[in-house]
Amino acid sequence: xxCRKCGEVAVINMRQHKLALCADHFTQWVPxxxxxxxxxxxxxxxxxxxxxxxxxxxxxxxxxxxLLNLGYRADGLYMGLGIDGGFSYSNVSQRKCEAFAETAGxxxxxxxxxxxGAPDSLSPDPLSPDSQAPDPWLPKLLTLSIPETYGESIxxxxxxxxxxxxxxxxxxxxxxxxxMNRIAxxxxxxxxxxxxxxxxxxxxxxxxTMTWQVGYLARQGPVLPxxxxxxxxxxxxxxxxxxxxxxxxxxxxxxxxxxECPYSIGATSIAYKELLAKLEHKSPGAKQNFYLGFLRAKExxxxxxxxxxxxxxxHACERCGQPTTAPGLCAFCRLWVNAKT
Amino acid sequence: xxxxxxxxxxxxxxxxxxxxxxxxxxxxxxETVLATRDGKLITEDVHLKAEDVVKLVAVxxxx
Numbered sequence: 001x002x003c004r005k006c007g008e009v010a011v012i013n014m015r016q017h018k019l020a021l022c023a024d025h026f027t028q029w030v031p032x033x034x035x036x037x038x039x040x041x042x043x044x045x046x047x048x049x050x051x052x053x054x055x056x057x058x059x060x061x062x063x064x065x066x067l068l069n070l071g072y073r074a075d076g077l078y079m080g081l082g083i084d085g086g087f088s089y090s091n092v093s094q095r096k097c098e099a100f101a102e103t104a105g106x107x108x109x110x111x112x113x114x115x116x117g118a119p120d121s122l123s124p125d126p127l128s129p130d131s132q133a134p135d136p137w138l139p140k141l142l143t144l145s146i147p148e149t150y151g152e153s154i155x156x157x158x159x160x161x162x163x164x165x166x167x168x169x170x171x172x173x174x175x176x177x178x179x180m181n182r183i184a185x186x187x188x189x190x191x192x193x194x195x196x197x198x199x200x201x202x203x204x205x206x207x208x209t210m211t212w213q214v215g216y217l218a219r220q221g222p223v224l225p226x227x228x229x230x231x232x233x234x235x236x237x238x239x240x241x242x243x244x245x246x247x248x249x250x251x252x253x254x255x256x257x258x259x260e261c262p263y264s265i266g267a268t269s270i271a272y273k274e275l276l277a278k279l280e281h282k283s284p285g286a287k288q289n290f291y292l293g294f295l296r297a298k299e300x301x302x303x304x305x306x307x308x309x310x311x312x313x314x315h316a317c318e319r320c321g322q323p324t325t326a327p328g329l330c331a332f333c334r335l336w337v338n339a340k341t
Numbered sequence: 342x343x344x345x346x347x348x349x350x351x352x353x354x355x356x357x358x359x360x361x362x363x364x365x366x367x368x369x370x371x372e373t374v375l376a377t378r379d380g381k382l383i384t385e386d387v388h389l390k391a392e393d394v395v396k397l398v399a400v401x402x403x404x
Contacts, residue, residue, distance in 0.1 A: 001384040011382035012375075020384065057402060200403055246400040247375055250382055260402055273401050277372040 012247050015284035023251050030248045031066045034236050038070075041222040043234040044191045050074040051142070051189040051231075053180055054100075056093030056257040058249045059195030061100050063237055065254060067193065068104055068139055074193065076101060077183060079176055080145040082153025083168075085262025093257050094143065100254060101141035142187075144179060150336065155263075161335055167263050171335070178332035181322060184231035196235040199242035202291045203272040218303045221295065227314070229323050241287070242273075343389035347374065347397040360395065361385035373401050 001010040003022035010020035021029055037043070044050060050067060054060040054076040067074040078097040083089045147153045152160070154175060158168030184192045201220070208216045226232040237245060249256050264270065279286040297303075314323040317330035319337070324330035329337060342353040345363050354363040360383060364371045374397040376383050389395065 001386050010384050013384045013386070023382070059402075199401070203403070242402070243372065243375065243400045246398060247382060250375065250377070250398065258399075264403060267403065269403050270401060273403065274370070274373070277370050277401065281370050281372045 011251065012244070014241070014244065016241070016280075016288050027248065027251050030062075030240065030244060031070055033240055034063075034066050035070055037222065037236050037239050038234075041234070041238075043193075043223055043236060044072070044232070046072060048073070048190045049188065050191040050193050051077050051180075051184050051187070052193045053176075053195070054078050054097050054141070055195075056096035057195070058254070058256040059197050059200075059237060059242070059245050061096070061195075061254050061256050062245050062248050062252070063193060063195040064100070064139070065104065065252060066248075067236070075139055075189075076141045077180065078141060078143045079179060080143065080147070081172060081176075082145070082147040083155060083261060083263070087259060087262075089257075089259065089262060092259070096255060096257050097141055097143075101139065104139050142183065144183065146175060146179070157335060169263055169267065172263075174331055174335070178320075178322065178330070181230050182320070185229055189231055190226070192231045192233050194233065194235055195237055195245075197237045197240050197242045197245050198287060198291055199273055199276070200269075201235065201238050202276055202287045203269045205291055205294055206272045206276060207268065214303065217294075218298075221298065227323060229316070229321065239288075239292070342391060343393040343395065345395050345397065348399070354389065356391045357388050359385065360387045360389065363389060363395065364397065367397075369397070374399055 001013055001020045002008065003010045003025055004020055005025045006022060008022040008024075011023045012026055013020040050072055052060060052064045052067065052074050054064055056078070060076075064074060064076050076097060078094055080090050080094055147156075150157075154172045155168045157175070158164050158171040161171065164170045180192055183189075205217070205220060207213075208220065222235045222238045224230075224233040248254075276287050276290070314325065315327045316322070317324045317328075317333055319329055319333040322330055322332070343356060343358065343363065345352050345354060345367055347367060347369065350367065352367050354366050358366075360376045361371050364374060364376065364385070371385055376385065376387075377396045377398060378387075378393055383395070
């Protein structure tokens with residue numbers, strides 16, 4: 001198979017686009033697609049300060065790489081969850097992020113494509129900038145350890161509050177969301193970017209459609225606007241397949257954690273992805289049509305009657321001040337208050 | 342015979358088979374993996390030679 005742009009040997013064939021590309025053209029094509037999404041959905045501009053939630057996995061590291069190479073001011077945020085799974089999952093993930101941050105920093109130093117100036121301070125306790133480099137314009141990896149900050153790992157919290165039927169995933173999501181919001185707010189980032197790809201979004205859409213969770217459907221999209229106490233949340237990889245992100249990492253030499261989180265085994269989202277992959281195999285473009293068709297339908301007014309679900313009346317949490325849907329404590333603070341009594 | 346490696350599993354396939362069919366022989370959906378040979382990505386239409394060793398990279402993740 002030949003690259004459509006230059007005729008060299010192709011390394012990937014994207015059947016949904018009827019497009020085969022060589023390594024060079026593919027690694028140019030991916031950032032161009034991301035830039036298109038950023039503009040199409042008005043995610044952010046070069047003036048925004050962005051924090052990318054990095055897990056050590058392929059999508060988040062690829063996203064950070066792409067944003068830096070597109071010239072955006074993006075720092076990384078790694079959250080240590082205290083998950084071991086028999087292979088030090090959290091420690092290995094953190095090392096992948098640290099290794100990437102060192103390379104990303106040196107790459108930018110060599111290319112010199114950063115603007116002049118200095119960002120705000122980025123090192124309040126409990127966050128610690130991973131880099132000791134004094135150059136304020138190099139991308140920084142911020143690290144936060146949940147066990148060190150809150151005294152318990154994610155699995156320990158989940159066991160204590162007996163939430164999630166033996167799996168810590170819902171507690172993990174709750175804690176990560178709260179802490180990402182807190183850090184973005186406290187450190188003055190205007191945008192919080194996550195590495196959700198089209199497969200992630202299609203799987204969530206499939207799950208919410210299966211159970212007709214209209215409120216969740218109304219909220220799902222590439223951009224969640226900023227509100228009091230929350231930075232804008234964006235998903236710049238939302239039009240790219242997971243397969244393309246893995247290929248991008250391989251071709252760019254991004255060393256990501258290949259092993260899955262030990263708690264993701266048997267996850268419903270993976271079952272949905274496998275199901276959608278079967279559809280895609282039979283009908284190339286099925287996933288893309290499903291998700292992008294949903295976005296178009298939303299844009300044209302489908303779900304417009306669900307403004308209440310989209311924008312429920314928010315209250316400030318009595319303990320942390322973050323917005324919450326009910327008066328009193330937010331779900332995150334209830335985790336800890338219940339624990340200590 | 343060409344050899345296919347995926348996580349802890351290995352299987353051999355007949356010479357001249359395409360990568361796509363070699364993946365299917367292992368019971369996998371070609372949409373869920375990438376194929377590499379000598380550390381380089383290859384497309385699913387490539388015909389495999391007897392000495393080829395293809396490593397498959399899983400692409401589905403999440404939870």
